[in-house]
Amino acid sequence: MSEAGIVGSSTASRSTMVASLCDGWRNAESIFCEMFELSVVFGAPEVSEDASLAPQPDTLVVGMSFDGPSRGLAFLSLPRASARRLVAALLGESDEHSDEVLSLIATTVLELGNVVLNSVVAEVGGNLGETYRFSLPELIGVDGIDARLAAASERFLLSGDACVGGDEPVRLSIGLILTDPSREAHG
Amino acid sequence: VARALVVDDSRVGRLIVARMIRNAGWAVVEADSGPSAMQVIAEATPDIIFLDLHMPGMGGQDVIRRIRSLGYSVPIVVLTADAQAETREACARLGVQAYLNKPVRQAMISELLASTPAVPS
Numbered sequence: 001m002s003e004a005g006i007v008g009s010s011t012a013s014r015s016t017m018v019a020s021l022c023d024g025w026r027n028a029e030s031i032f033c034e035m036f037e038l039s040v041v042f043g044a045p046e047v048s049e050d051a052s053l054a055p056q057p058d059t060l061v062v063g064m065s066f067d068g069p070s071r072g073l074a075f076l077s078l079p080r081a082s083a084r085r086l087v088a089a090l091l092g093e094s095d096e097h098s099d100e101v102l103s104l105i106a107t108t109v110l111e112l113g114n115v116v117l118n119s120v121v122a123e124v125g126g127n128l129g130e131t132y133r134f135s136l137p138e139l140i141g142v143d144g145i146d147a148r149l150a151a152a153s154e155r156f157l158l159s160g161d162a163c164v165g166g167d168e169p170v171r172l173s174i175g176l177i178l179t180d181p182s183r184e185a186h187g
Numbered sequence: 188v189a190r191a192l193v194v195d196d197s198r199v200g201r202l203i204v205a206r207m208i209r210n211a212g213w214a215v216v217e218a219d220s221g222p223s224a225m226q227v228i229a230e231a232t233p234d235i236i237f238l239d240l241h242m243p244g245m246g247g248q249d250v251i252r253r254i255r256s257l258g259y260s261v262p263i264v265v266l267t268a269d270a271q272a273e274t275r276e277a278c279a280r281l282g283v284q285a286y287l288n289k290p291v292r293q294a295m296i297s298e299l300l301a302s303t304p305a306v307p308s
Contacts, residue, residue: 027290030290030292031289031290034290034291034292034293035203035289035290035291035292036203037206090199090202104198104199107197107198107199108199110197110199111197111199111200111203114197114268114289115268115289115290117268118267118268118269118270118289119268119270119288122269122270122271123270125271131271131273132271136241136243
């Protein structure tokens with residue numbers, strides 16, 4: 001059973017943001033199934049308000065800044081332990097702590113974030129008729145996300161579970177943080 | 188055996204695409220950067236190139252320009268997460284054979300390779 005939620009939001013663009021995150025959610029499922037060739041079941045994401053959905057400690061976060069008519073940060077996060085299991089499954093490796101698994105965790109999460117976040121930002125732009133420039137995805141700290149969430153003018157966060165094989169579900173979060181330029185200008 | 192070159196700075200990105208290409212019965216060579224790709228092209232004469240766009244340093248579009256300026260006519264398939272129309276159009280103007288958005292699927296790769304004639308060596 002999947003649990004997901006939207007944190008915050010206020011404007012008429014809310015439905016666009018939510019739809020874009022849901023598109024990213026579907027893309028994540030497609031990546032797991034068709035790129036990683038994993039047997040995975042994604043629950044249908046639910047949308048509700050729950051401030052506890054911000055990334056927890058020991059979570060890997062991939063962020064991609066975007067800039068255009070709006071600016072902000074798109075991010076994807078999953079627990080480090082889930083990422084380790086994901087990489088082991090991708091490699092067909094039984095030892096989650098092997099050197100090869102550990103060496104590929106960062107690049108796997110970055111690749112996952114790259115595909116999902118590009119689709120989310122492109123979907124937002126397509127729906128709003130806007131074009132964005134965006135950065136290469138990079139790993140960022142949970143503290144950095146917390147600060148951005150706190151300072152955001154709007155924030156949209158979807159979180160849910162993906163069941164890979166018979167293992168514990170992988171907890172995935174996808175978020176959009178919109179930045180208020182006036183807050184940036186005045187610190 | 189026909190040979191494909193996969194160019195991607197992400198090791199996992201290369202691993203995934205290379206596996207799909209091998210599943211389709213092709214051999215694979217890999218490069219993790221634009222300059223490395225240019226070296227492989229000169230030495231290994233690939234029959235098709237699968238190219239990531241957003242790489243540090245020499246990006247995918249620069250690689251395409253460089254390949255064409257050197258007179259290579261090898262088919263180039265862009266594989267990217269960049270879903271923006273203007274990027275797709277820019278690559279079309281550079282003469283790529285196909286522009287595939289990630290996530291890629293085995294069927295997409297297999298169909299593309301099936302329609303790609305190998306260059307006689």
